[in-house]
Amino acid sequence: MKETIRCNDEIILSCGTIGSPAVLFRSGITTKDNPAIGKNLTDHLILSLEFELNSNILSHHQILEDPDLAQAALNTYRLGKNGDLVKFGGSSGVIFPRLEKIYKSKEFNEIKDTETKEFLMNPGRPSTEIWFMVDLSSNKLTLQSGAVYSPPPRPKEKSYITFEGLMQNCLSRGTITADEEGNVLVDPNFLSHPFDMRVAIETIRAIIRISLSSKWKGDIKAMLWGPEIQWSPDMDIEGIPDEVLAAFVRKVINHGYHQMSTLAMGKDGEGAVDKDFRLRGFQGLRVVDLSVCPILTNNHTQVNAYVIGEVAARKIVKENGGAVMNGTKN
Ligand SMILES: Cc1cc2nc3c(=O)[nH]c(=O)nc-3n(C[C@H](O)[C@H](O)[C@H](O)COP(=O)(O)OP(=O)(O)OC[C@H]3O[C@@H](n4cnc5c(N)ncnc54)[C@H](O)[C@@H]3O)c2cc1C
Secondary structure (H helix, E strand, O other): OOOOOOOOOOEEEOOHHHHHHHHHHHOOOOOOOOOOOOOOEEOOOEEEEEEEEOOOOOEHHHHHHOHHHHHHHHHHHHHHOOOHHHOOOOOOEEEOOOOHHHHHOHHHHOOOOHHHHHHHHOOOOOOEEEEEOOEOOOOEOOOEOOOOOOOOOOOOOOEEEEEEEEEOOOOOOEEEEEOOOOOEEEEOOOOOOHHHHHHHHHHHHHHHHHHOOHHHOOOEEEEEEOOOOOOOOOOOOOOOOHHHHHHHHHHHOEOOOOOEOOOOEOOOOOOOEOOOOEEOOOOOEEEOOHHHOOOOOOOOOHHHHHHHHHHHHHHHHHHOOOOOHHHOOO
8 A cells, every 4th residue: 555645854764774675665665776775774683592400590481480489579579669570580690702713703804894804892881792591799600581583382381591692892793675566675685705704703601601610510500502512611612513503503593673874874875875964866855763773782782772763863953953952062
């Protein structure tokens, strides 16, 4: 069904990384009008390793499936709005490590583009992100999310810890396109750049290293979900063949819910939108959402949406003769 919507001044498109290019395509705007539309899709790829824990460390699934534990958690919540029900198991220990081995790898050395290499070499730039549940004051493993990505069954007498890895600085680029009927096709093109596989492999090694930390000796009992290896305290982590880890990566790698850059902002006539969020080649049409992010940033991306919204709002207010509040610069 076709619908015509008119506006007097300008349209601000804000349907997200997938939605905004989709709306453009369905409105008859194509890559012939602006070649950058739908290119450059990027994300923090995700994978997880999961382990069985000592059963005296609870996981959420055990609380939710045991009426007595669930009632006790509910009572605590009702009394003080705290306790197990307000904890999101799996997110209290978050690290963004820089894995130096990556920068000595063949995959890194073979990157030809010096600008990309310099970007990756920035000493403040992390290589990956790993999150898991740990009490930061005592360094003890506490209430866990339970198993998240591994296939069931998950017996309730067992407790599980999930380590999630979110690859930073992915260099693979996917696309969003549309066919003649207006069906939108998303091709994430995961792992098309060999560097991303290197980051994933070294992330798995880092997770295994953490799982064997002497701090938690005896707490983690067995690997439930991970590469085809014999996980044990005396294992040679560096000696695990890359191919074994790569096979697991290929099996499980997924998008990390942080997609961006399908209408990326560029300077000097490049990019889908200009620095004022205007879609190049069109008048009266701006895009204000994560699709305009020019690079894959090293963070969880809700904040990008806030920053993009704020910057765009200030620009538009100013252009229209309004005053920007708080004295903050544009
Ligand atoms: C499951 C999940 C968990 C996440 N967790 C976190 C987190 O913990 N922390 C964090 O920082 N980030 C998180 N993110 C990422 C963060 O939510 C996104 O990066 C951010 O919301 C993107 O903002 P956006 O405005 O670009 O797009 P969106 O938030 O997706 O907004 C786009 C809006 O457009 C609407 N829309 C799309 N198409 C149309 C259409 N044709 N017509 C009308 N409306 C349309 C959609 O319904 C939506 O409301 C998570 C994302 C997901 C999916």
